[in-house]
Amino acid sequence: MDFERFLRLIGMLVLGVAGWRLGMDAARLGLDSRPAWQFALAFSLVGAILGLLLTPWLTIRPAAMIRQIIRPIPLQQLIAGTIGLILGLIMAGLVSYPLSLLPDPLGRVMPSLGAVFFGYLGLTVAGTRYKDLLAMLPRHLREGRDGEHFILLDTSVIIDGRIADVARTGFLQATLLVPRFVLNELQHIADSQDPLRRNRGRRGLEILNRMQKEGHVPVRIVDMDVEGREVDEKLIALARRMRCPIMTNDYNLNRVAELQNIRVLNINELANAVRTVLLPGETFTLSIIQEGKEPGQGVGYLEDGTMVVVEEGRRYIGREIPVVVTKVLQTAAGRMIFARPEELTRGGSS
Template sequence: NIWWITGIAIGAALLAFIFTPYITVVPYRWMREAAASDLLAAVIGLIVGLIISFLIAIPLANLPGIWGHILPFVGTVVCGGLGVALAVQRKNDLSHLFQAGFASRRTREREREEERQKELDKDKEHSSHLQPVTQILLDTSAIIDGRIADISQTGFVSGALLVPRFVLNELQHIADSADTMRRNRGRRGLEMLNRLQKDTTVPIEITDADVEDVAEVDGKLVKMARTLHCPIITNDFNLNRVAELQGVKVLNINELANAVKPVMLPGEDIFIKIMQDGKELGQGVGYLDDGTMIVVEGGRQFMGATIEVTVTRVLQTVAGRMIFAHPKQGYNGNISSFLPPSKPR
């Protein structure tokens, strides 16, 4: 027994002498010379290996005899070593895996941030629609038309009227024209501008701001409106279309006038004075107080008379509203039967 124990002790000493450097010195040198990425991979692999060995050691510890004590230890050493070795060898794959996970997380966070920003932009856009207009650009045609002065007195115009210097110069140029009609229109525009300045209901401002890279007045107005984010008041059909194509809001006085005209429905009876011939044979033409044209089928024979007609249809055109009608049924050939009832004396 003594010799047996002595042999085992000598063998254990030899094994310890041989393998101790691999357990102490070699790992120390490797840790000192290894890169930080290798050390991090080794730690991760060791942790994963120890977790796996712990799960394996539970059933191995229930084995009978000496195996229940040896195999759990062996499993721990093997799993830990394999975990370190595999993690160090596959560190690039692990790095890519972690980078992909972090990248996907950053992508999700960026997408959420973009969604929040879009919602904020929508809220800002919605709130901008709710806020009153602070400035409105005036076009030359709207100033010459003159109705803007009456509209501003009613309180429907919210915000200050802005007249650029180049619009005022164009108005002055029209007022100095050799053509009598253009000269009168220009002078009327200057009078309306003076009236707007004296009116305290809506403030009016003449600005010296100019658009250097655009020559035409319409182009200057559109670009200034886009810069200031404000609408344009105009009667010019072409300017209206160009501004709408470039996303500029336009307030057209003619469209406003058409919108507030009395609504005529087919079947209504009205009294109208036949003023002139129509384009078609037998037609007569009359006008309402607001200037709406009424074409009366068979109305030529009542030229100069005020008769009662029945509306047949209403046509909305770019130029305005046109009403078609015919003499009221029951006409017996006597024009007086279509005249409006006389007022009692």
């Protein structure tokens, strides 16, 4: 017997008994000449049917909605809200007796209204000033547990794979969440007939599996779902509800999320931020591997993939030489460095 059926039976029993008692009370009013047991039986049957039909809507459905609302709320806010509610109810208890001394009907109504008012007031104050309130708690309660801060991952950043390397460095201090609809899209890509898409999808699944096994940061698959047809639309809606950032490499998702005031963490921007900074006049060693577009040019690449165009470097193809930076060009597509062989620079300056 599943839990929902068990609750239906309990509800049917409780409301059936309540209906029986209500029927007996109705029979005592003498509104009808029929025997009391007929009233009781009729009310009991109605109560049992209502209990069978309505119990899930009064128990399971509200509980599921409450779980859905509470799940994305950080532990700190839950602790603060609970403390605020308790303080508000304590305040309501202190004023309930004086309020009960008021003449009827105020004496019966005001204590209940006071409990609602002070409970709501405590919850609201704790929600707006929860950081100050938590500062008074012991450190282990104030910091909460791992997973208190979340980052949503989209398909592109998982397939890219660099997220695993970033996680290994220890810079990420948050729980990485992979919504079920993102995992389903990854699975769909892995089952594609196109070999390239299939390999990318399988790579993404392998990276997720490896990150979970390595355990450098918590990685959780979550079944949270939101309204929306497209994965990007669902991801933005979920990030807005959870008030957490999205990590992505998708340019369009990046821009749409920023337009809706959703914080975005972009791996490409991180890679650009940690690239080696080279200024005009600096010297470094470069391997010239191919010709440039202009006559006499040679081309090499830094470890991060940045292209270096070496004027008069064609003669050095296949060699590793010291070069001097002459210009650094930053474009929308990335960074390009122009340089000259050091020996030619020295010869020209002398």
